[in-house]
Amino acid sequence: MGGLLLALAVAGCTTQPAADRTRPTTFNDTDTAWIQLMIPMDERARLLTDLAPGRAGRPALADWAAESGRGLEDELGKLRELLKLSGIPDTRPHEGHNMPGMVTLDTIGQAKATTGERFDRLLARSLRAHLVQVRALCTSERTSGSSQRARDLAAEIEKNAAERITRLAGTG
Numbered sequence: 001m002g003g004l005l006l007a008l009a010v011a012g013c014t015t016q017p018a019a020d021r022t023r024p025t026t027f028n029d030t031d032t033a034w035i036q037l038m039i040p041m042d043e044r045a046r047l048l049t050d051l052a053p054g055r056a057g058r059p060a061l062a063d064w065a066a067e068s069g070r071g072l073e074d075e076l077g078k079l080r081e082l083l084k085l086s087g088i089p090d091t092r093p094h095e096g097h098n099m100p101g102m103v104t105l106d107t108i109g110q111a112k113a114t115t116g117e118r119f120d121r122l123l124a125r126s127l128r129a130h131l132v133q134v135r136a137l138c139t140s141e142r143t144s145g146s147s148q149r150a151r152d153l154a155a156e157i158e159k160n161a162a163e164r165i166t167r168l169a170g171t172g
Contacts, residue, residue, distance in 0.1 A: 027086040028146040034137060035083050035150065037099065038157070039076065040092070041137075044103040045130045046072045048111055052123060057116035060171040065123060068164055075160070078153055085149070101133020128168060131161040 049072060052065030083090060098104045103126050111122055138158035145151045 026147045027088075027150065028144075030141060030144040031147045031150040032083075032086055032088050034141040034145060034154065035079055035086060036088070036092075037137065038134070039079050039083065039090075041099070041102050041130065041134065042072045042076050042079065044105075044108070045127060046076070047108050048103050048123060048126055051108075051111050051119075055111065055115045055119040056123065057120050058172050061120050061123065064164075064167055064171045065127075067167075068127065071160055071164070075157055082147075082150055082153060086147070099133075101130045101136075103127075103130055124168060124171070128165060131165050131168075134158070134161045135165075
């Protein structure tokens, strides 16, 4: 079931043919698909959190976004390290795709054009959707991935996402 969830999340996205891959056997297709999807998802979410300090109407939401942005940056570092360890080149197979939970470039454009309560609603709605999808993807990785290191990172990211959702609800 978990592998199916991840497969559905990346449906329509192109991936590298298996024959072109050189990777340690500890990483399976679920591991690499998860890593390759999580990086652009977190990068897009980070673009949105970076806008919050100058645009958010509620200070608590701006603080939450700043904290979340730092967490996303930490996750991105770990995901990029894991991608390198997997032996899969960073070919960006999901570049330009808008998958469930991914902050779209249109959303970023809207966020750049607004402030206050309208920005707050856009930020909260978009990042909540991102975090819900991240949790689902991490659950899939934990149940279907073969790399212990990737599964451990998925568990850590899933826990952080749940905590961020709880703290987001408390921002007003």
